[in-house]
Amino acid sequence: MHQLTILLLALCGIVANIVHAGEFQLDKTIENIPKKALIIKPDAKLFESESSQNGEEAPFIQLYFLMTPEKNNRVPVLKTFPKDKTQPEGWLEKDSFVEWNTVQMINFEPQTGRERVKIYATTECAKEFSRLGKTTAECQVLGEEPPQNPQSRLFIPLFQRQAETYHGGFIRIQTPPTPLEKGKTGEISGPGKILGYDLILVVDSTLSMGQYFQPTMRVLQSFIQVVQNTMQGEVAKPLNIGLLFYRDRNLLHKCDIGYLTHWAQPLTSDTEKVTTALGTAQATHCDSEDVPEAVFDGLSRAIIDTPWKSSHFKTILLIGDAPPNFDKNPMNFSVSSINELADEKSIRFFTFKIGPTDDQDFEEFEALALQRDAHLKGRFSRITQADIHQFETDLMDALTTEWELFNKTLELSKNPEQIESLSHLTEYELPIIIAQLQQIERSKEERDFVKGWIPRKVKNKLAFGEYIFMRKVDLKLRLLIIESILTAAEAGMVDGADAFLSAVRETLAVHLRMKTADIFSGNETLGEILRKANILPFKTELLLFTQEEINTWKPVDYERLNQSLAEKLRYLREFSNNPNNLRLFEGVPYLYVPKGYFP
Structure with missing residues (x-):
């Protein structure tokens, strides 16, 4: 009898363990899609259990997979797809997260020439703002686009879309007064993050520039x-340096450059790697x-x-030693478009143009x-080709002067009482230092999360x-x-329209599982065919030609295409191969690919 009791107790223990192991389940939508938690509190924590106070940081805007059941006002989660x-x-x-069960996102475009976007409680108010650039007093404003786009390009999660408006989740920043706005009686704490210096060298590496690598x-x-x-004596060296070379496009293939x-x-704190790269370039x-x-x-x-x-x-x-190429410029870059990109991340340019007298x-x-706002203005130098010594002198002067500017900013960030007296700063230095101190303050700003409607x-x-x-x-x-x-x-450039059409038909027939005769059978453009087959996710701006138009093409038309x-393909490949662009969802690598990268 005693042995039977022990056996029954053991069996009960096994059953209890099995029940406990199967207690938790992945939470799913009615469409059988795993539900996800999006962290919306900057100080959120991932606790070890439903009652423990121990745990690790749950990073802001991090995703977790939800499970059931909840206990003690806490929800069990997984860090990666469960399998x-x-x-x-x-x-x-x-209260540390919101459910986010889609994976669609958008991002702010540059603000040049438009009003800053406001976030509204209703889609009707967002539509009104889209039409007029303003709304009535009855519209509740939940937030506003920053005066300058965030330093890091942060994608905005979408919960819903209605026509030309989006229902998204936004990081709302409660901005404290800056040190200079507070006046002489105001106080400022130390920097939220360590002030440092990120420097990227972008160097022409064509034939004529080789003599400048060693200097x-x-x-x-x-x-x-x-x-x-x-x-000396500091905890860490705050200098990071990177090195990128550029050349040119050779369309005639006379020389493989x-x-x-x-x-x-790439950007690194190991500065010896950069000097080694220059020494072996x-x-x-x-x-x-x-x-x-x-x-x-x-x-x-x-x-x-x-x-x-x-x-x-x-x-x-x-x-x-050469100007930008505007003729071989498939992405239509310009000085203004490059400066807009730099404005978004508060990057300044030091430019050295080498040339004849x-x-x-x-x-x-x-x-x-120089054609920048005062707080982003850089330095420009013209160097005579024959004067290598002058090149070294001017380059060293620019770098050391900039480092002095950095140290002045560092000192002010550590000793804010000195802000009362800024007379020792030059007209060039003052707006740069003020902007940098404000950026340090913004790195400490209190953030919260809001869901609202915005216009496209x-x-x-x-x-x-x-x-x-x-x-x-x-x-x-x-x-x-x-x-x-x-x-x-x-093939079309050499053998004409028949060769081009034949090659396109054979390729698409394989990928789209269509008969070759059905491709270009009507008056559809190639872009329409690819869009119907879900190959191109956006309406194409390049593949807008029909079979009838192709029959009129000359070699120069094929060369232009x-x-x-080739340029679009290169950008897409570089984008897909850059590990910084990858996002893992359910253990699978995904990318958010910009519309402009597709043909």
């Missing part, structure tokens, strides 16, 4: 020594087919790829540095950029199709 997981990896308090390396080594000397842009060393062995180079492409990639620190000084140092091709280099356009000017959320493997399929159309265009597709 075979049956136990929670932590517990969230219910640049020498100056950089001397500058790093200056930094090390001034930072290799890459268009190339990261020799090689210029092209032959020149490009014309004078202008891909200056804008190099700057664009440096701005977009770099993980800039929000509380840091941010500078791009441009060194080149009578050089007249310096306007763009000068405008990049404000008085017909686009307020939000569109992004397509897709698996990386699906993007690769689209890259293959775009590449096959590019190959068909090369080839050039544009």
